[in-house]
Amino acid sequence: MAHKFPPLVWLRSFEASARHLSFTLAAKELNLTQAAVSKQVKQLEFHLRQKLFVRHPRSLEMTKTAESYLPKVRDAFERLSAGTQEVFGNRRSEILTVRAAVGFSVNWLAPRLPKFYAKHPDIPIRLVSSVWNEQVGNPSFDLDVRYGTGNWPDMNADRLTWETITPLCSSDLLTQKKILQPSDLAGCTLIDVLGYQEGWPAWLQVAGVTNIDPGNGLQVDTSLLAFELASSGLGVALARSSMMHHELRTGRLVAPFELTVPIQEAFYLVSSPQQDSHPHLEIFRDWILSETEQGS
Numbered sequence: 001m002a003h004k005f006p007p008l009v010w011l012r013s014f015e016a017s018a019r020h021l022s023f024t025l026a027a028k029e030l031n032l033t034q035a036a037v038s039k040q041v042k043q044l045e046f047h048l049r050q051k052l053f054v055r056h057p058r059s060l061e062m063t064k065t066a067e068s069y070l071p072k073v074r075d076a077f078e079r080l081s082a083g084t085q086e087v088f089g090n091r092r093s094e095i096l097t098v099r100a101a102v103g104f105s106v107n108w109l110a111p112r113l114p115k116f117y118a119k120h121p122d123i124p125i126r127l128v129s130s131v132w133n134e135q136v137g138n139p140s141f142d143l144d145v146r147y148g149t150g151n152w153p154d155m156n157a158d159r160l161t162w163e164t165i166t167p168l169c170s171s172d173l174l175t176q177k178k179i180l181q182p183s184d185l186a187g188c189t190l191i192d193v194l195g196y197q198e199g200w201p202a203w204l205q206v207a208g209v210t211n212i213d214p215g216n217g218l219q220v221d222t223s224l225l226a227f228e229l230a231s232s233g234l235g236v237a238l239a240r241s242s243m244m245h246h247e248l249r250t251g252r253l254v255a256p257f258e259l260t261v262p263i264q265e266a267f268y269l270v271s272s273p274q275q276d277s278h279p280h281l282e283i284f285r286d287w288i289l290s291e292t293e294q295g296s
Helices: 010-018 024-029 034-048 066-088 103-108 115-119 170-174 182-187 202-205 223-231 244-252 280-293
Strands: 053-055 060-062 098-099 125-129 143-148 158-159 164-168 189-195 218-220 236-240 268-269
Touching: 010 024, 010 034, 010 060, 010 066, 024 034, 060 066, 098 103, 098 280, 103 125, 103 143, 103 223, 103 244, 115 280, 143 280, 158 280, 164 202, 182 202, 189 223, 218 223, 223 236, 268 280
Parallel strands: 098 125, 098 143, 189 218, 189 236
Antiparallel strands: 053 060, 143 268, 158 268, 164 236
């Protein structure tokens, strides 16, 4: 099978050209000439016996074949990169890479990051958004902010938040639906976020509401989307305390009830004790834990 596998340089030129939809920009990224990139892509097309691009005077257009092939090529490069880092390790010269859920990044981390840069202007950070069920302890990341109960075997986990949950909605919906007590939520669409163990059933139980089936609501995959839908008046979102301060402060959403229910799940800063430690990891870790202690 080895003779059927295209050379990596051809695949690299294809991936860069597909990302930029330009041989010129791909060449600039790869430090090659435009002619060299174009030739390598043509060699790949000949090798595969499939056309990958429609050439226009100033741009490229991917064929259906290229659109199907590109995710597989990218996945192969990402796996090769991760495997190289895992085996050969030393990432000390790279930027400190932190992965976090997009909602946490926007609502909790982003407002605090200016304080980190004020103290450490020479430490660059790469902040990457996570996707549900991604690998814990991926060597591509120095630190990982995960949501759960802190139970990740063989990993270091520092708790960042102590969560409560409470409903949020737009002020217009509050008036329109005449939401005065928890049982009034029966006339509303309940918006919940996938991936959380504790949600609407936990809050409704404490509130003493028995006439609502929380499973009939709307489920989304990020808190940001839940807040956006709630602000549009579609329904009532169940918010984690660490994520909702911006929404309340700006007035986009309001809390119709004073009842907040403590939950066990929280955000944790996770790292691998087996992984080579980035020289700036402890500086960032100490800073983010100090932010947690301040409760800011």
